[in-house]
Amino acid sequence: MANYTDWNQALIDYFIKGTPHGTKIYLSVDEDVIERIGYHFGQSSTNVIWVNDFCIAVRIKVIFEGQVNLQHLKGRDSQGLPKGVAFLCATILAASQMAQEEKTSETNYFKRLREILALDGFARPLGMKFGNEAEEPLWREWNRWLMEDRFLPSAQRGGGAATYINYPISQSLLRRTDKDRLRKLFQEKQWQAEWDAQTLFAHVRREAGAFGIHLKDLLTENKQRHEAIVEALHQVYEQWKAQGCPTADKNNYCTWSRHLFCGLYRTEEPFLGQVDYYLYPKQQRGRSLESVEVKQGDNLHLLREERPGWYFPLEYSVSQKELDNGAKYQISSPNDLDYLILPARDFWILIPDAENPDSGAYASWQAPSLGTEFILLCKQELVSDIERLRDEHLLKSSCTPQPIFNNSGWVELQQCMVVSQAWDGVFIKNQALKDALQPSVKLLISFSGGLRVPKIGAWLVNHGPQITIFGFYSTAELKVTRLSDNQIILESSQSTNTSIRLDFSDPGHYLIEATFAGESSQRLVKIVDWDELAIEKYVHPEVMAINSEYHIFGSVIGQIF
Template sequence: MANYTEWNQALISYFLKGVPRGSKIYLSVDDDVLARMGQGFFLTLSGSDNWSDDFQEAIRKAVIVDKQVNLNPIQGRDENDSPNCVAFLGACVLTAYRMANEEEISQLNYFKRLREILPLPGSLRPQGMKSGKEAEEPLWKAWNYWLWEQGFQPSAYPGRGPQKYINYPISQCLLRQADKDKLQVLFATKQWTVPWDAQTLLTQIRRESLSHHLRELVMENKQRTEIVAEVIHEVYQQWQVQGCPATPNKVGRTWSPNLFAGLYRTEDPFLGQVDYYLYPKQQRGRQLELVQVEYENRTQALSEERPGWYLPIGNPLRVDDLEQGLRCSVVSPPELDQLILPARDFWLLIPDAENPDSGVYASWGTPELGTPFILLCKQELLNDIYRLRDERLLAWSGEPEPIAENSNWVELIQCLVTSQAYDGVFIDNQTLKDALQPNVRLSISFSGGLRVPNQRGWLAGHPPHVTVFGFAPRVELEVKSLLDEQVVLTRSQKTNHPLSLELPGTGLYLVRATYGKESAERLVRILDWNSLEISEPERREFMNIGDKYSICGSMILPIP
């Protein structure tokens, strides 16, 4: 049986492994997640074949003393500087999932379910768990703060009234088991077997008749769109692995055998030559030691380029590869089958947030408001794109340029979404409209200053400028120190205009912009000069000079 500490570390790894920095993290623990974790992180069970029971037993042994809850052992951080509370918080989310599957959401039902997991008799707040302000909330705040430190965005937040504290775990729930069952029935009814990516699948689902909860997830709650699309895509792949059953199955308890790839774009600054490369994406939550694929008639090992992505591989893609997509066999590990570049009509490519001056663009996600991006698309989409421009929803620089002679694919550069009023406009390609339509009304961008990319911060005395992009004329801006929660700046700020940040010293600061019920947050880390670290290069490029020596940067070395 895995103990509490092992489950705690496994949960942290599962929800952060393969996740790009800056992503919003949902601690969405359910029975399917625990089963996949058990398969991926542990070797044996404690006598049953149920990973949920194993997890619950570990929680009980850690926090139950004399039939009371004692949260002292899970305070603080472990030897790896990770929060000790994550497994207990995962149990709270598991409670919220089970309540949401069957019952009306209320404080009474929540604690009744939590007592079943612990297990304790009764139905009210368990003994030992004081008020939510003293018991659960400090643990959620510790988890949120740690996520900010690691470069991620937390998603757990309190509610109002009687549900103030139980809203923390409720806010982490995404797809319920009933939702997964309904999606499987939809997949089977429509006989969908195409290897769509997450965005394309989401567009297909939005066209169908859905339950109230599913429709709210995929249509109305736009701030969760990206993570919900990923979770639905997991269900879709796992359903296919099970042979596309006609009736709901426990498909969430298996891993997908496929990796997916996006595009990585480079441009020669002197010749203007643009090339696209196959850019493999890591699987979220899965520990894979060595991945090798058969590509261009040779076996190529995948190396991590950044969290969430492997290094681009192979030679520049051909136009036919964009047109038809690619499928490459995975040589190892044996549990993986293929690396898939989906056949798509368009790609959105955004600049590198960690190194915006590199000139590199890739399919790293949805463009944020105010961030210029490149739209790579088939010429057949130009009528739709011109329609969006005429409706003042989209703007770009110059004319569409073919990526190769006689190519059906063109690029539009310096694209910007200029309005959120997409609902009243209809174009032929609904997937394009869904990809371009903003999910939020506000976003925060940093520019300038003296950036320290490898430490994800800026040097003291040289902070960045902050710009709030949005469609409202002004927002309320607040900057708060996360260490002592002291507010250091409040002001009314014009949108789309940069503001020089004046910060009192080093540390972590949360920048929040608010307009009505809409808000956006970004973390800025200010570093002291003495805290600078020398980073080893991720890879070295050698060029041979004759038969005996090679040159690497400023060093001339003998050829081994």
């Protein structure tokens, strides 16, 4: 049996490992997730019902004399992890079970939470006082830890009777009944194509009319959870295929996808203007995979992590044929993976590197954020759709599409940016393109400039970033709090889409909050002192021989003596 600490760490790993920085994190826990995590605790224990094991571990930790005691779950453990995550996941498990009913209420939620905690009754359990003295500090600690680790929190309080139960409800994405309905759809349509997440979403969305209210709302209405839903759908699809496409009642919920997917990494030769695209392998979320070897042509590549969520790009550029038709590259190790897949797509969205915006690199890291210029690589037939979006003043881009391959149907549009939120009344031929470009938020905090500290996502004291609130409103309320002493250092109304510079004169973490008309955005700034800088190891430059006398050393041509 795994204890509470084991479950706490495993659950955090499941939602963080392989996840790119900047991702909004949802603790979407249900029986499937618990069983998958538990299976990898001890694969020899085939008869263990891991949901029961998890619930017992939580009860042992928090139930004392028939009451809930959360005091010892506040704060962080010796590894710096929030201690309350496993309990929060128990509350989300209750919410996922309750979500099978169309109507949400405190009674339904606490009835299921009491079942998980083995307590009788229907109301809020004894010991869980209403408000700040109960579970809310655990949520705040989790949200703060996420921001310190450069992720975006999603859990938030509600209003009225749902003030505190909205925290777990906001985390529950796909229910068991939703997943069963999706698997049934996959089987009915006989879908087995190697689609990536965005392409699958476009196909599923066309079938939304046949779904229940909850799943239909997630697919068509809930823009703020769009990216999380897209990833969740793809995980269900890949898991279903890995099991051999079974019926909904014959699923093995412990199965992982047998494939890795890749995006594109763009480079441009600065003098000749030559543009090349490279395979950019994505890590599997929630899973640690070591010594992954991929065969590309006659060459074998060992994948190495470049950043959370991504491996380094492969060595050889992508051909027009691969871009046209997609491609599969055999994975020789480990044995439970089959292929690295470049999906066949009509378009790719490439954004600048948020870790190093001055590098000039573009890749398919994520959907474009408000205020971010991006490059759109697409087939020629999509240009009419893009022109329609420009005519409707939803999208701006450079005027002339630039061809990528000689005599090919692929073009690039540079300096693209979403400039409006009024997308609902506009229709184009390629719905997937609209889904990918339509903004999911109306307010976003962005950082730029300053002196960045590589690899840790921080800025140097007195050289912090400029802050810009991007949004579709003219102003927003800005609040900056120093977390070490909860001191508010700025609280004012600021114009949107205009950068401001603040005086970050003390090291520490600063919470930046922007709000307007019910919309909100949060980011955390980490400021470090100069003595926290580490000296980088000297790396010998790459050497290429020109002739017997001269060699190129990085960017320097030198003579051999």
